[in-house]
Amino acid sequence: MKIESNGDSLCVSEIQELTAVTSASFRDGVGYAINATTSVIEIDLAQTRFMDSSGLGALFALYRATSKRDGLVLRLLNPVPEIEQLLELTQMQQLFEIVRR
Amino acid sequence: MAAPSLEPARPATLRLAFSPDIASAREVSVAIRNFLAEQGVAEKELFSYELCIAEASNNAVEYAEGPCRKLKPIAEALFTPTQIELRVTDHTAGFDLMEKIPPPPPMTDRGRGLFLIQSVMDEVRYLRGTNENILVMRKKRRTARTAVAAAGHDPGNPPSLEASHRLLAEIRVKMARMSDELLLRSETLASVFRCCAELGHIDTNTEIFEGKLLVDLLHLTSADWYVLRTLSPDGRKLQVAAASEPDLVSDPIDLPAAGGRPVGIEATVASSQTPTRFDIRESIDLSEPLRAVGPVGAGHVCPLCFGGTLVGTIAVGRRNGDFPLGRLQDEVIWAFAEFLAIQALSHRRKKTEVHSRVVARELEIARDIQHLLLPRALPQLPGFGLVGGWQSAREVGGDFYDAIALEGESLLLMIADVMGKGVPAALFATTMRGLLRGLAERSSDPSQLLSGLNRLLYKELSSVAMFITAQIVLVDLQARQLTAASAGHCPPIFIPAGRRRASTLPIRGLPLGVMPHTAYPHQTARMGSPAALLLYTDGLTDTRNSAGITYGQQRLNEWMQEQTIPGRSAMELRDRLASDLNLFRGDAEMDDDQAFLLLTEDQDGSAKRPFAAPHHFKLRHSPALFPLSS
Secondary structure, three states, X not given: OEEEEEOOEEEEEOOOEEOOOOHHHHHHHHHHHOOOOOOEEEEEOOOOOEEXXXXXXXXXXXXXXXXXXXXXXXXXXXXXXXXXXXXXXOOHHHOOEEEOO | OOOOOOOOOOOOEEEEEOOOOHHHHHHHHHHHXXXXXXXXXXXXXXXXXXXXXXXXXXXXXXXXXXXXXXXXXXXXXXXXXXXXXXXXXXXXXXXXXXXXXXXXXXXXXXXOHHHHHHHHOOEEEEEEOOOOEEEEEEEEOOOHHHHHHHOOOOOOOOOOHHHHHHHHHHHHHHHHHHHHHHHHHHHHHHHHXXXXXXXXXXXXXXXXXXXXXHHHHHHHHOOOEEEEEEEOOOOOXXXXXXXXXHHHOOOOEEOOOOOOOOOOHHHHHHHHOOOEEEEHHHOOOOOOHHHHHOOOOEEEEEEEEEOOEEEXXXXXXXXXXXXXXXXXXXXXXXXXHHHHHHHHHHHHHHHHHHHHHHHHXXXXXXXXXXHHHOOOOOOOOOOEEEEEEEEOOOOOOEEEEEEEEEOOOEEEEEEEEEOOOHHHHHHHHHHHHHXXXXXXXXXXXXXXXXXXXXXXXXXXXXXXXXXXXXXXXXXXXXXXXEEEEEEEOOOOEEOEOOOOOOEEOOOOOOOEOOOOOOOOOEEEEEEOOOOEEEEEOHHHHOOEOOOOOEOHHHHHHHHHHHHOXXXXXXXXXXXXXXXXXXXXXXXXXXXXXXXXXXXXXXXXXXXXXXXOOOOOEOOOOOHHHOXXXX
């Protein structure tokens, strides 16, 4: 997993999978990287081949932590079709801005 | 077994027990994904199956509590072209699975796992047990034909080249599987027929037959060990009858009484009469006998039963844990188990028949011997009556009596009870009778006679752990004097001189065959007039009625006192005693033989008749040994 901070934006990428094994490190890693000036968080899921309900739980925890900050944008980038279906099935696509680039 | 020429078609099943932690659960879901990929499952489907195994495995780890946290959950995948079945066995308290879980609201933190499983699979069932539950997840797959049709091809039009290749590949897999199944079934049948043919030979040894059959079973199921256990005759233990290697032979396994909990895999299979698969890594019981197959052994345990009758168990498997599991393997093992059970039951029935015939013949011989043992005629003495009574229980026993007339109006009476039944008891009785008659030519002292009999019979009796209780009474009819010695036998009953109360002579002595050198002290007593003396075996006093009450010593004494009155012949008294015993016993079964010798005086004892002994033995005893007064 790679976390890049560029001014007020934070980009998390190279996430191979988001599962019960990796969700805690994802949550903690991203949590530490967010600072007071962060206004955009982009989670790049292009390389994420697998995600389970714990991974969904980690995304939901991130949403909950950031939703209280006005103006902070949380985006999910380029999810593979299977993960996009997973987000739709659990109606979590309502919580995030999903962007394809 | 020749390998099939087409693609090998081992059952497309993967079964993995994993350590109860999240990292291992993840490894298992990846392994199952890869396994399904090898079976040709499309990439887009694989995500769903991986997700289901991951969710179920995570739950199995997360919700295990207490000692169950040490137990390994199991993940399984069963692939067929038309269906994929996933199973996860957990060791948790379990939960109630709703028929249709509603979608959890997006703002929820938990509860998505089971919803996802139900969403992607066609059928989800949760089988609950005690600290062991199985989540079964099934998904129907489109067959090659429907896949082709679904791909947009009209059945009337030729399919695309790609679809045809796919269809051909699936048909090849199917044919290879059918070919393998046919081969396995025909090998099973061939093995069974071979064994049936061998059973036709008269000299076929059952153990050799079982061994050959079990080796065939190993080949057919790719197993590398087996343990055959048979039920002990009392039905309480499973003992090893055959094992592929000596290190697999372990102690008999106890089976619980009705309602009890069996301990160990084989005992559980025997008690439930239900086959099971096992992986020794999942067993927490350190005393499990199948641990002998090694720390990672796995296999199948099947009960040997036919028509509801349990005969034993058969366990087969592989020491390195990669025992192929599948429906076909199960069926082959079941077929062998049933065949073995039938053969074992048939063998047992034959043995029982032979044994019954032997027992019946032995009984016949023993009855003949016993009949010869009892004197055809007892010495008939002027003025006295001597009668014997004998009644046999169902089995032939060793009760017998004898009477020898001696010089000088004396009688030597003997009654004995050989411990045991059948031919051995009857043979000892015959030997003893012969020995007594030989010894009586040299001495008529009951003490000396019993010591002599014990000395001569001790070695043979003790070598077969048998003993004889016996009593010898020398009766001087003129003096009405009794001299009696006893080898652990019931005390004789008589009416003493000057009294009308029956009395016993409480003489002590060890039974014959217990100690090599034993003294048998004698006692003397004077009989009253008219004389009455009863020698008997414990079959009389131990006669039991249906209420469980025994006839007893006191009742027998009272009978003597009341019945032996002047004017009643010995024969009449014998019939009265037999009748009284039968009346007392009523409908109850006779437990033991009954034998007795009854000596009475015909008249009131005042008139004496000349004595004549039909069987005359010349006595050579010292007068000092007979302190009898006339």
